[in-house]
Amino acid sequence: MADPRPDYLARLDAALVGPGRIRRGLVREAADHLDDATEALVAAGHDEESAARRAVVDFGSVADIAASFQTTLAxxxxxxxxxxxxxxxxxxxxxxxxxxxxxxxxxxxxxxxxxxxxxxxxxxxxxxxxxxxxxxxxxxxxxxxxxxxxxxxxxxxxxxxxxxxxxxxxxxxxxxxxxxxxxxxxxxxxxxxxxxxxxxxxxxxxxxxxxxx
Missing domain, CATH: 1.20.120 (Four Helix Bundle (Hemerythrin (Met), subunit A))
Incomplete structure (x- = not known):
């Protein structure tokens, strides 16, 4: 299976409404968190793809994260x-x-x-x-x-x-x-x-x- 992180971040970016610079910063923040979580799981023995999928699941759904980020944008x-x-x-x-x-x-x-x-x-x-x-x-x-x-x-x-x-x-x-x-x-x-x-x-x-x- 393909790495789910790019698709997740694209859907998160599309779900957010607000100033572009801050929106991009929030998406980068999410990307950094997913990358760090994936690296930690790989270090713990998971392969890259399963680690990325686990990181995305643990991070939360796009709807939940977008709702949290949207307050900052508002x-x-x-x-x-x-x-x-x-x-x-x-x-x-x-x-x-x-x-x-x-x-x-x-x-x-x-x-x-x-x-x-x-x-x-x-x-x-x-x-x-x-x-x-x-x-x-x-x-x-x-x-x-x-x-x-x-x-x-x-x-x-x-x-x-x-x-x-x-x-x-x-x-x-x-x-x-x-x-x-x-x-x-x-x-x-x-x-x-x-x-x-x-x-x-x-x-x-x-x-x-x-x-x-």
């Missing part, structure tokens, strides 16, 4: 999405409210209507909530796991939370531009480049996080 995906949220939302105040102040300097877009002010307050408050949620995920998934921590549940929360954020922020930003006086093509291009497209990337990461959960 946590990694959560952290990646949280970091992306922090990065993309973190530079928004510098671009739009202070520092470069692109909205005013580029398009002269200003509005004193109550709708614009409400949207401005809403997106500011919402952005702080999103940043706080992203920080909470990073704290929960960093270092030791507290007794209440569930990696896959955290991944589901992170994915859903990030998808909500990547819907709320662009829609509110577009609504602000629509209600602003003096908004021109340049401002629309800035919004697309600096808000919509980066958050679309976060949304893709969020969907991958949900898949990993």
């Amino acid at each position: 946590v990694a995906a959560s952290r990646r999405t949280a970091w992306l949220l922090l990065f993309v939302l973190g530079y928004q105040p510098l671009l739009w409210d202070s520092g470069l102040n692109l909205a005013s300097n580029t398009a002269g877009a200003r509005s004193d209507t109550w709708v614009f002010r409400l949207l401005d307050d809403t997106i500011e408050a919402g952005s702080w909530i999103v940043l706080g949620g992203a920080l909470l995920v990073l704290v929960a998934t960093g270092g030791g796991s507290p007794w209440w921590f569930d990696g896959r549940a955290t991944a589901r929360f992170t994915g859903a939370f990030a998808l909500a954020a990547t819907t709320f922020v662009p829609l509110t930003s577009v609504a602000m531009i629509v209600t602003a006086d003096g908004a021109d093509a340049g401002l629309w291009m800035l919004a697309l480049t600096l808000v919509v497209l980066p958050l679309a990337g976060v949304a893709v990461s969020a969907r991958h996080t949900l898949a990993a959960s």
Whole structure:
């Protein structure tokens, strides 16, 4: 019979969902364990093929090992999405409210209507909530796991939370531009480049996080 290790590792790799680098590292970890177990059995007097088969059986089924490894991948995906949220939302105040102040300097877009002010307050408050949620995920998934921590549940929360954020922020930003006086093509291009497209990337990461959960 052929060595069962390559087929086992291929099925394990196919069963895992999550960041590629970490997934490959986990599969290599499994391969190293199987190789070590096989070598130990050969040293104990088993032939190579029977030792490899015994090592695979003793290691556990693909379903059981994949379920264990999947938690690690779910946590990694959560952290990646949280970091992306922090990065993309973190530079928004510098671009739009202070520092470069692109909205005013580029398009002269200003509005004193109550709708614009409400949207401005809403997106500011919402952005702080999103940043706080992203920080909470990073704290929960960093270092030791507290007794209440569930990696896959955290991944589901992170994915859903990030998808909500990547819907709320662009829609509110577009609504602000629509209600602003003096908004021109340049401002629309800035919004697309600096808000919509980066958050679309976060949304893709969020969907991958949900898949990993």
